[in-house]
Amino acid sequence: MAITIIVPYLTFTWIKQLSVMGFYIVLEQQAYERIIFWIAAFGLLISGCAFFNYSAPKQSIRRGIFALLQILLNSLYIWSYKFSGATEIVFSIIVGPSSGSIAINLQNMVMLYMGIYFLTIILKGYDLIDFTVNRDKIRLKRYSKKLDKEEKEK
Amino acid sequence: MIFQGVDYLKIIAQVIGEILTFLKPIVSPIGEWMVKWIEVALNVFPTNNLTLYMAIFIFLIATGAIVNAIWPGDKPPKHLVDKYQRLGLYDKKLRKIEEETEVSTEEIE
Numbered sequence: 001m002a003i004t005i006i007v008p009y010l011t012f013t014w015i016k017q018l019s020v021m022g023f024y025i026v027l028e029q030q031a032y033e034r035i036i037f038w039i040a041a042f043g044l045l046i047s048g049c050a051f052f053n054y055s056a057p058k059q060s061i062r063r064g065i066f067a068l069l070q071i072l073l074n075s076l077y078i079w080s081y082k083f084s085g086a087t088e089i090v091f092s093i094i095v096g097p098s099s100g101s102i103a104i105n106l107q108n109m110v111m112l113y114m115g116i117y118f119l120t121i122i123l124k125g126y127d128l129i130d131f132t133v134n135r136d137k138i139r140l141k142r143y144s145k146k147l148d149k150e151e152k153e154k
Numbered sequence: 155m156i157f158q159g160v161d162y163l164k165i166i167a168q169v170i171g172e173i174l175t176f177l178k179p180i181v182s183p184i185g186e187w188m189v190k191w192i193e194v195a196l197n198v199f200p201t202n203n204l205t206l207y208m209a210i211f212i213f214l215i216a217t218g219a220i221v222n223a224i225w226p227g228d229k230p231p232k233h234l235v236d237k238y239q240r241l242g243l244y245d246k247k248l249r250k251i252e253e254e255t256e257v258s259t260e261e262i263e
Contacts, residue, residue, distance in 0.1 A: 048214030057227025115181025
């Protein structure tokens with residue numbers, strides 16, 4: 001939740017009105033609001049899935065499903081930065097009576113990230129198939145560990 | 155600009171830049187394909203109502219807590235419990251058989 005909501009929220013709030021070497025850089029209000037909406041919306045979904053994922057037993061099917069769901073939502077989250085205009089951030093520069101603007105295009109970097117996420121989706125898909133096919137072996141192994149733990153405690 | 159004065163950060167940025175440049179021709183086309191389906195998926199999500207997202211979040215947290223507390227996944231598989239009972243063996247012995255010989259259920263029966 002800290003990574004998906006709080007850190008981006010604070011970052012965008014910080015850069016919303018930034019002063020660099022005496023120049024005031026202002027993030028446009030409409031873009032800011034859209035970005036914050038998507039950060040909050042997908043951040044909530046990702047946090048919910050992450051909670052379910054990490055509280056589920058290791059190598060369980062439900063864990064596999066939520067891990068896959070989480071990575072799919074992560075892809076949407078990353079892309080929503082572009083959708084909200086965050087991959088092309090336009091800053092307005094105000095110097096006394098005159099003003100101008102700077103645009104930073106991060107689309108290529110986001111595209112690269114999407115490629116990496118695709119590989120992660122493949123990996124999570126493989127994990128889910130593995131957990132489903134080897135369900136009995138995994139459960140037996142997990143149960144053995146539980147017995148070993150109980151044995152040690154005795 | 156703020157971090158440009160720190161040397162090791164510059165080196166890290168250069169290394170990451172090199173890796174990203176090397177991977178770009180392979181990963182970027184996949185990224186473009188990802189973008190296509192994501193744009194379709196994003197149309198489904200409501201854009202003006204955070205309440206729905208909050209409701210889903212609360213539902214996921216509550217369901218996760220309940221489901222994973224009730225079924226922590228440390229019980230023996232049902233088919234094995236049946237097998238233990240049929241064969242009159244106790245858990246640990248059968249566990250050793252399963253682990254050491256990897257004999258399948260059908261073979262034991």
